[in-house]
Amino acid sequence: MEQVHLTGLTEAGLREFVKSMGEPDYRARQIFAALHRRRLRSFDEMTDLPKELRARLAARATASTLAVESRYISEDGTRRYLLKTHDNLPVETVFIPEERRDTICFSSQSGCPLQCSFCLTAKLGLLRTLTAGEIVEQIIVALNDAYGEGARTPRGTNLVAMGAGEPFLAFDSLMQALRIMAAEDGLHIVPNRVTVSTAGIVPRIRELANVPDRPHLAISLAAPTDELRDELMPINKKWPLRELLAACKEFEKSLRPGERFTFEYVLLDGVNDSDEHARQLANLLNRHQLRTKVNLIPHNPGDPLPYRPSPPERVESFQRILESKGVHAFVRRPRGRDIYAACGQLSARRATANNPSPALVHQLTR
Numbered sequence: 001m002e003q004v005h006l007t008g009l010t011e012a013g014l015r016e017f018v019k020s021m022g023e024p025d026y027r028a029r030q031i032f033a034a035l036h037r038r039r040l041r042s043f044d045e046m047t048d049l050p051k052e053l054r055a056r057l058a059a060r061a062t063a064s065t066l067a068v069e070s071r072y073i074s075e076d077g078t079r080r081y082l083l084k085t086h087d088n089l090p091v092e093t094v095f096i097p098e099e100r101r102d103t104i105c106f107s108s109q110s111g112c113p114l115q116c117s118f119c120l121t122a123k124l125g126l127l128r129t130l131t132a133g134e135i136v137e138q139i140i141v142a143l144n145d146a147y148g149e150g151a152r153t154p155r156g157t158n159l160v161a162m163g164a165g166e167p168f169l170a171f172d173s174l175m176q177a178l179r180i181m182a183a184e185d186g187l188h189i190v191p192n193r194v195t196v197s198t199a200g201i202v203p204r205i206r207e208l209a210n211v212p213d214r215p216h217l218a219i220s221l222a223a224p225t226d227e228l229r230d231e232l233m234p235i236n237k238k239w240p241l242r243e244l245l246a247a248c249k250e251f252e253k254s255l256r257p258g259e260r261f262t263f264e265y266v267l268l269d270g271v272n273d274s275d276e277h278a279r280q281l282a283n284l285l286n287r288h289q290l291r292t293k294v295n296l297i298p299h300n301p302g303d304p305l306p307y308r309p310s311p312p313e314r315v316e317s318f319q320r321i322l323e324s325k326g327v328h329a330f331v332r333r334p335r336g337r338d339i340y341a342a343c344g345q346l347s348a349r350r351a352t353a354n355n356p357s358p359a360l361v362h363q364l365t366r
């Protein structure tokens, strides 16, 4: 019999599960708090449960399925975890400490089926879509490592679904994971603290707009014209810019006061970063009258990708042109580049002789 991964169940789901074992409701509450508030990863540690019940649980279910294979720590404090699923597939998670809040960037798939030409993850292809439990567990692993098992987090936690995979191709797992993580007696990370980034799966943008308690949306754009976007993000051939921006316009109706959604624009030297591209981008967004902002992301280089990051003066000029045309643009500071933790760099890389700064590489010993 396949074991049930309890971390992927809501408290209601856990109630059903304990009922099937002939146990009262309050056991579900206890187990939910143990998994999510106390962030315990094995039944053995749940010493408030009778020993006999722990043994029965272990026979039918599991509290954790991801194994930590390696951990890398950047000189800027960013931590990258290379995890393994029970069926031996790589999962990557990045913890980014920030002054006011920490951010955890999680993966929704192992590998990715979309073939964005500037992204190392694409080289893996799709290995598998992750389950809700595997998504939640990534957060638990990162928080336990950063602060100690079950320890209170000193700052709040923001989540971004910007790791490996296209989150909208893992929609059901993602939504279930968000419900679980929002629970007050668990991790208590509400959807308002979560940003989901898509390459442009148009039907799901529309669907997300109708989710009552939904996360924020970011869209990876990378090009202001269909011709260039077809090349950089082949998903554009299925849903070209016209359809994508029409869906964005509809999504805009669901924005809360003060909320904006974001376009991510990776800047590739000599490819999509000219003044003309900036003007085209501003015109495109203005034409659709979108209440949005643009995050400019200097490309994070990685073999065997054929791109270089735009030089700083290019980035500045691009930003200036957007601003001069009334489009709010911000430049994102790359984090964890030295440990292959930055955007577009997640490709299950292990520490090797070619991976620079070996002193920054910390193999996890526990």
Ligand code: SF4
Pocket: 112, 113, 114, 115, 116, 119, 120, 121, 122, 163, 164, 165, 166, 199, 344
């Ligand atoms: S950028 Fe995102 S959607 Fe595109 S291949 Fe990489 S992981 Fe997939």
